[in-house]
Structure formats: C-alpha cells, structure tokens
Amino acid sequence: MGNTRWTADGRTALERRAGVVFLALAAVGCLLVALSLVLLRITPWDVLRDPSSPLVQLLDVRAEGSLHTWFNVCVLSSGAVLHGCAGALAHRAGWEAWPWALTAAALALLSMDDLLAVHERLEPLGRALGAGQGGLHFAWVLPGLLLAVGLAATAVVAARKLPSSASRWLLVGVAALLAAAVGLESVGGLVLDSVGDGALYVLVSHAEELIETLAAAALLCAAVSAVRLGAGPGAGFEVGYAHPVRRAS
Structure with missing residues (x-):
C-alpha cells in the first residue's frame, strides 16, 4: 500500500476484469429477456398466454416481482456494497471517500425502487399534473x-x-438507465396510445428492461474497475484502491 504509481498494465488488467464482469451480467440479462420474449410471445402453450399464470409472472420481464426484477435488485444491491467498499479503500489510500458514498447510496435507492416499484407510486401525482397520454x-x-x-x-x-x-462506467450506466427508464418508457407510452399492447410495444418494453439491466451492470463495474487485487505477503493477497496516482504522505 505504499506511495507508488499505479501502472498502466495494472489499469488495463482492472479494466479487462470489469469488462468480463459486465459481459457475464449482460449475458444473464439477455437470457432472461430472451426467455420472456420466446416463451411468452412465440410459444403456442396456453399456460404461457395467461397473464395471471405464476409461470408468466415469474418470467415476464415486465412483471413486478419477476425473476428479471430479482436479478436487477441483486446487481444494484451488490453494486451498492461494492461502491461502499471502494469508498473505504479510497479513504485508506488517502483519497476522498464521499463520491463513493454518494454513488453507493444512489445504487441502494435504485435497488429499493426496483424491488418496491416506488416510481410507479408517483402515478397519481403525475396524473394530477396533467400527464397520462402520449409520451x-x-x-x-x-x-x-x-x-x-x-x-x-x-x-x-x-x-x-x-x-x-x-x-x-458510472456515467455510461446512468445515461443508459435514464435513456431506458425515461426515454423508452415514454416511447412505450406513445406506442400504447397509438397501436395498443401489440408486438411493437412488447419489443419496446423488453428493450427497456434489457437496457436497464445493462445499466445496472455498468454501475456495478464502476466499483470493480477501482478495486485492485494483487499478491500480498506470503500466500495472501492485497486489496487496494486503483487510482492512477497515489497521494504522497
């Protein structure tokens, strides 16, 4: 943990590790969205056509309390914990920890919103403000x-x-999340008002859910890219903060 420069090779290895984590999480997200599209929209089985079916509620990415929702909550919650850990490592290395505390709190709130659908409880307020049609x-x-x-x-x-x-990672994740949660949600509203709950709306809503999962993965990877793992004394390993330059003591 000395006052040494964090090398370019070390940064590259961390960025590669963050990329691998992102791809793994993205693969799971794509699988869940594909299951929702294929099983619920293409297969001819009647049990998968009934919106009240427990199997449909489990697999439909648009349903609250689905497997997809659980996965997003896990990713965001894990991201909040990792951001908190990165903040602790930053503090130990002599860097400011408050930015990580801020992002950890934001991810925790996003996780809670995904679990409890808090944003949908704003529906009455939105209608009172005149919303409810089109976008x-x-x-x-x-x-x-x-x-x-x-x-x-x-x-x-x-x-x-x-x-x-x-x-x-942080800025890309937040940009993607807002593009999906606000942008594609508005597009979905326009589609519903114009052509109804058909194939186009299904595609838009599934794209929205997939992008939200990718955004959550990117937010988690922001912390992954900042935590350095390396060989320590003896057979142990060392965990540190991967800022490009260490502050002099």
Whole structure:
C-alpha cells in the first residue's frame, strides 16, 4: 500500500476484469429477456398466454416481482456494497471517500425502487399534473423527471472525483438507465396510445428492461474497475484502491 504509481498494465488488467464482469451480467440479462420474449410471445402453450399464470409472472420481464426484477435488485444491491467498499479503500489510500458514498447510496435507492416499484407510486401525482397520454401515458414519468435530474447530477458530481475508468462506467450506466427508464418508457407510452399492447410495444418494453439491466451492470463495474487485487505477503493477497496516482504522505 505504499506511495507508488499505479501502472498502466495494472489499469488495463482492472479494466479487462470489469469488462468480463459486465459481459457475464449482460449475458444473464439477455437470457432472461430472451426467455420472456420466446416463451411468452412465440410459444403456442396456453399456460404461457395467461397473464395471471405464476409461470408468466415469474418470467415476464415486465412483471413486478419477476425473476428479471430479482436479478436487477441483486446487481444494484451488490453494486451498492461494492461502491461502499471502494469508498473505504479510497479513504485508506488517502483519497476522498464521499463520491463513493454518494454513488453507493444512489445504487441502494435504485435497488429499493426496483424491488418496491416506488416510481410507479408517483402515478397519481403525475396524473394530477396533467400527464397520462402520449409520451406521458405512464404518468409517473413527469414527476420522475425530477428524480432523473437528481440522479444525473449525482453521477456528474461523483464522476469528477473518481478514477477515469470508474467515471466512464458510472456515467455510461446512468445515461443508459435514464435513456431506458425515461426515454423508452415514454416511447412505450406513445406506442400504447397509438397501436395498443401489440408486438411493437412488447419489443419496446423488453428493450427497456434489457437496457436497464445493462445499466445496472455498468454501475456495478464502476466499483470493480477501482478495486485492485494483487499478491500480498506470503500466500495472501492485497486489496487496494486503483487510482492512477497515489497521494504522497
């Protein structure tokens, strides 16, 4: 843990590890979305056509409490823990920990929202504000814009203080999340109002859910890219903060 420069080779290895983690999580997300599309929309089995079927509720990525929701909650919760750990390592290495604390709190709140569908409880408020048609078919999007701005501001403020690789993962993750949760949600509302709950809406809604999963994976990888694992004394290993330059003591 001395005051040494974190080498380019070390950064490359960390970025590669973060990429592998992202691809693994993305593969699971793609599998869950594919199962939802193929089993629920293409197969001829009647049991998979009934929205009240427990199997449908488990596999449909659009359903609250589905396997896909559980996976997203796990990724976001794990990301919150890893961001907290990265903050602790940053503090030990002499860097500011508050940006990581900020992002850890944001991921914890996103996880809670995914689990409890808190954003959908804003629907009555959105309708009171005049939303409910077209791009605002899902009325919660209107008051949710304020939360989106808050999340974006949090990411920008934190990213300025994080290692460059972590900043990229963070900003890409937040941008993708907002594009899906606000942008594609609004597109889905337009589709519902214009052509109804048909094949086009199914594709838009599944794309939204997939991008949200990819965003959650990117947010987790922000912390993965900042935690250095290496050989320690004896047969042990060392965990450190992978900022490009160590501060002099």
